[in-house]
Amino acid sequence: MGEKKKKIVKTIKVDVDKCNGCRACEVICSAFHAEPKYSSNNPARSRVRVVRHPLKDIYVPVYAGDYTPAECMGRDQYTINGKEYEECAFCRASCPSRDAFKEPDSGLPLKCDMCESDPTLSEPMCVQWCLNDALIYEEREEEVEEEAEEEKQEEMEVGLESLVDKYGLQKVMDTVARMSKKD
Ligand code: SF4
Numbered sequence: 404m405g406e407k408k409k410k411i412v413k414t415i416k417v418d419v420d421k422c423n424g425c426r427a428c429e430v431i432c433s434a435f436h437a438e439p440k441y442s443s444n445n446p447a448r449s450r451v452r453v454v455r456h457p458l459k460d461i462y463v464p465v466y467a468g469d470y471t472p473a474e475c476m477g478r479d480q481y482t483i484n485g486k487e488y489e490e491c492a493f494c495r496a497s498c499p500s501r502d503a504f505k506e507p508d509s510g511l512p513l514k515c516d517m518c519e520s521d522p523t524l525s526e527p528m529c530v531q532w533c534l535n536d537a538l539i540y541e542e543r544e545e546e547v548e549e550e551a552e553e554e555k556q557e558e559m560e561v562g563l564e565s566l567v568d569k570y571g572l573q574k575v576m577d578t579v580a581r582m583s584k585k586d
């Protein structure tokens with residue numbers, strides 16, 4: 404058994420009853436990740452998207468999760484307050500079956516990065532901009548095995564390999580270079 408190690412788990416709690424669908428979270432996330440920072444905003448580049456149904460006053464913020472190279476074999480369909488949502492509506496994955504959570508220019512997957520662990524941020528940008536307190540940021544410390552971290556590294560390498568297979572090495576390298584460029 405490997406050594407125990409402390410890790411900070413970051414969570415954004417979403418209270419859908421408090422969300423009014425204003426989309427400020429989408430706007431600020433896309434502006435924060437623009438190059439140069441704050442030079443533009445385009446919700447299509449946001450790492451959070453709000454599934455909206457104004458007639459029934461239903462708004463559900465969904466955060467971009469991991470990239471997947473293959474779509475699911477089965478689909479989920481949700482009905483909330485009598486409104487049926489399209490399949491995959493609340494899925495967090497950047498997946499080949501749809502355009503959600505993809506960088507509009509390059510097609511590369513988007514994933515919430517908790518604002519790049521920017522030490523100047525007291526809280527993630529979307530949380531700061533949500534005036535209705537629908538998004539609440541929390542941190543907790545957990546103990547994990549060292550091996551778990553190694554496994555994660557392997558998973559990351561497999562993920563990168565499939566991105567290179569799909570988009571080509573140059574495109575992936577250009578995007579990584581753009582993301583790591585400092586202001
Ligand atoms: S900023 Fe808050 S209230 Fe507005 S859409 Fe996003 S989560 Fe909902």
Ligand code: SF4
Binds near residue numbers: 451515528
């Ligand atoms: S935590 Fe940061 S990166 Fe993630 S969705 Fe919110 S603003 Fe975007």
